[in-house]
Amino acid sequence: MDATYRAEPPDQIIRENLGAIDALYHRRSGATHLVAAPVPQILDALAEGPADLDGLMARLAARFDLGEGGDAARQALGERLAELVALGLVRDDRPAD
Amino acid sequence: MRHRIGLAVGPATFRIGSAWRAPIDALERLYAAYPPVDLDRRVPDFTVRLQPTRPWRRLIRPSIAIAGDHMLPDAAPMALDHGLLAAEMGMNLQMALGWRRHVLLHASCVERDGKALVITGESGSGKSTLAAMLGERGWRLMGDEFALLDPVAGTVFAFPRLVSLKNQAIEVATAGLPPERLGPRLEGTAKGTIRHLVPPVEAIARMAEPAIPRLLLLPRFGFAEAHRPVEQGEAFVRLTEASTNYLALGETGFRALTRFVREVPAVALDYPDSATVLAAVEALWSEVA
DSSP states (O other), rough: OOOEEEOOOOGGGGEEETTEEEEEEETTEEEEEEEEOHHHHHHHHHHTSSSEEHHHHHHHHHHOOSOOOHHHHHHHHHHHHHHHHHHTTTEEEOOOO | EEEEEEEEEEEEEEEEESSSHHHHHHHHHHHSOOOOTTTTOOOOOOEEEEESSSSGGGGGOOOEEESSSSSOOOOEEEEEEGGGHHHHHHHHHHHHHHHSSSEEEEEEEEEEETEEEEEOOOOSHHHHHHHHHHTTTTTTEEEEEEEEOOOOTTOOOOOOOOOOTTTTTHHHHHHOGGGGGGGOOOEEETEEEEEEOOOHHHHHTTTTBBBBEEEEEEEEESSSEEEEEOOOHHHHHHHHHHBBHHHHHHHHHHHHHHHHHHHHHHEEEEEEEEHHHHHHHHHOOOOOO
């Protein structure tokens, strides 16, 4: 079964838009991250509530034109989420079998 | 320590102790115009000690080790002839590792009409030389090494220590200045020849006055003249790299630097010589001031 992704609580991340990039300050780790599209959009979509990869794809597709390459977009989203999990900005709760 | 002096530079106070007389004599001469610090009546922010690497080394081929509140474990010992440089390096180290009241930016800074030009860049970019030259040409020198950014007010405070000029910059920046404003030529240091310059009297007298940052300049020496605006994100990265205490300040540092890059335009400036950079700075300043 796919992992369920969950955003950090909103009070844990301070986000400042600096033109083409967003600067994120992660209170729990004290780390600063610089992120460009589509990461801020992914974090916004995930902030609506926990979701698996398909659920998050659906939220993003409702807001942005993801074009014809649905599989490629899904793969890219999975990669970005894995990076965000590694940074500690997103948690993936794998449900118990 | 056998010899000591109290110094105030900007908002910071120092006790410099030395096993030898000569470095303290040099500091007394060069810091004569700075406000005195009575070490019997107040506790300074930082202590720097210049001490022999071995007890007998005070007399035989003396070699200085820099010690203090904050230390780098692998700092190399220095020759006694470079005692003044050791004291300056020790003071810089205390600021870089220990100061918490401001976001410390490794940058030079000059002021005009209450507004500050903050200049940051890697070693060799010419930020010290440029600040020193502007300080002799109608700007108030706020510092050649550190600019102190107030995280609440967003203003910058001065740290006008002795200006440290290196190699070719010595002749460029000290032409026409009286010898009493210059320290001894220190040959053969790790960074080549170094000569210290006493800031103008006005820079020292007004060192407690903050200024509102108005332009961030990122110069590069040794290239044909060119300038380009720097986006907020790049400026933010450069400032976090230039800050020695950004990580230690946590959220305070983050908020201060994001605010800075939003409010202060940034320009990267390449230049081949001092005449070009001085003219370019005046032109850029007239656009923002």
